[in-house]
Amino acid sequence: MLIRDLLKNQVPISAEPHQSVLEVASLMVEHNIGAVPVLQNGELKGIFSERDLMSRVVVGGKDPARILVSQVMTEDPLTVAPNDSLETCMTLMKRHGFRHLPVCLGRELKGVVSLRDILLQNLDEKDDEVRMMRAYLHSTPDSAG
DSSP, rough: OHHHHHHHTTOOOOOOOOOBBHHHHHHHHHHHHHEEEEETTEEEEEEHHHHHHHHHHHHOOOOTTTSSSSHHSSSOOBBBBBTOOOHHHHHHHHHHTTTTEEETTEEEEEEEEEHHHHHHHHHHHHHHHHHHHHHHHHSSTTTTO
């Protein structure tokens, strides 16, 4: 499966560098997401995650209403392309300890893939396999006779 298959119904949520951390954190809560890409003139400049909020704002003692997201975001983040495989994405996440990766075509944001998205997709695939196996087992004649 390709990353673009996970993004079919996704409406990308993004922030701009001039927004406050409080504004962006509120956006994250409103949409129940753990990371927000930061775009400037439509191009990806960074990503702001829950981890950035905790390590660079809360623990840093900064006021989220006064600090700009551009000051505490992860700049120039690693990205994946829509045609990359989920396996490639999982490998990058594991290697770098990320839970969110922006999906870009060039510098244009197409969405964000999260570890949760991938895990839920894998669970759906396993559920389908179990259903198919059950249907197969129930449709075959009992050979124990």
